[in-house]
Amino acid sequence: MTEDSLPSIDPQEFRKAVTTRRSVRQFTSEPIPEDVLQDCLDLALMAPNSSNLQMWNFYRVTTPEKREALIKACMSQKAAKTAAELIVCTGHTRNWRQHAKDILARWPGEPPKVVRQYYGGLAQFMYGSVPMDMLGLGARAKKTVRDAIGLVRPMMRTPNTDADMELWAAKSVALACENLMLALRAYGFDSCPMEGFDEPRVREICGYGRHEFTVMVIAAGRRHPKGIYHEQMRFDRKRFVHEV
Structure with a gap:
């Protein structure tokens, strides 16, 4: 696709998706339409990744028994308990x-x-x-x-090491997770990326092997009015943006 054939993009619309994305801790009972969720997953798979080697997997947990087990493995967080969808995002160091x-x-x-x-x-x-x-x-x-x-x-x-390989894969998986969360927000839904989980239990629930590891579990759904606990806080950008 050449520069001339690229579609025009409204940066303010993108800004709205980024600035209104929050880690939502409580969702309503409204389901995410199947076509919307599948499109969001497709957009996640469009994320940049190291050498285009696509070292990720996404496990949509829908079986009632496994979903209940996953909620418990996520420490029964309200975000997990109320989510319309639970998606386990993993990295793979051998595929x-x-x-x-x-x-x-x-x-x-x-x-x-x-x-x-x-x-x-x-x-x-x-x-x-x-x-x-x-x-x-x-x-x-x-x-x-x-x-x-x-x-x-x-x-x-x-x-060089197995730990290095996990870090290598995790970088690409995290990029895909951000694509997924922004896509959900663009459709009017929200998400909560969770790191609080029992990794061995999550692994057993999804059934993946030792060369695959859990990067995060994403809870998704329609934002509940009580789903945001406080105003967003960011430190002064001068702490983080440097010119060298």
Whole structure:
């Protein structure tokens, strides 16, 4: 899509979606229409992500028994108890290999050489796991190689460890979660991203494996008049916006 073919966008409408989004702690009983929710999930999947490797999953928990278990796993927060929808957002640290192959297979026409080299070679080094041991020697060896290259030219120094891979995936998942929450707000619905949950229980409820981890659980629905507990507070932007 060229610059000339891009649709015009009203920045004030976007501003309204951003500035009216709040973490809502109580929802009404109104359901979210199915087509609205599916569109919001589709918009979440449009989020930018590392190397387009899409290392995320979204579990919409609808089974009554699992929903009740998930509410308890979320410490029975009012946001969870009253939500029309509960969506578990996860990161995956191993699916990127298959996704790299899929990108090459689905590329329109013959993938350019630089694309083949990246997904078939460089990405394997950048994100590939190394033999791990109790002393973490494999990760240290990989870091040593990267640091050595970094002495000569700029070089990505991470990820090296399993913890690095989780951080790597979590960044992309968080971007998708923001897309999801803003999409809900644009449709007139609201959300609450919850970090207060029992991760092993959430994992068991959704049934995912050890290479997948919970980033957040999003409660969504129509905002209740008592759903906002206080006025939004932000510190002075000078604390956070810097010119260097």
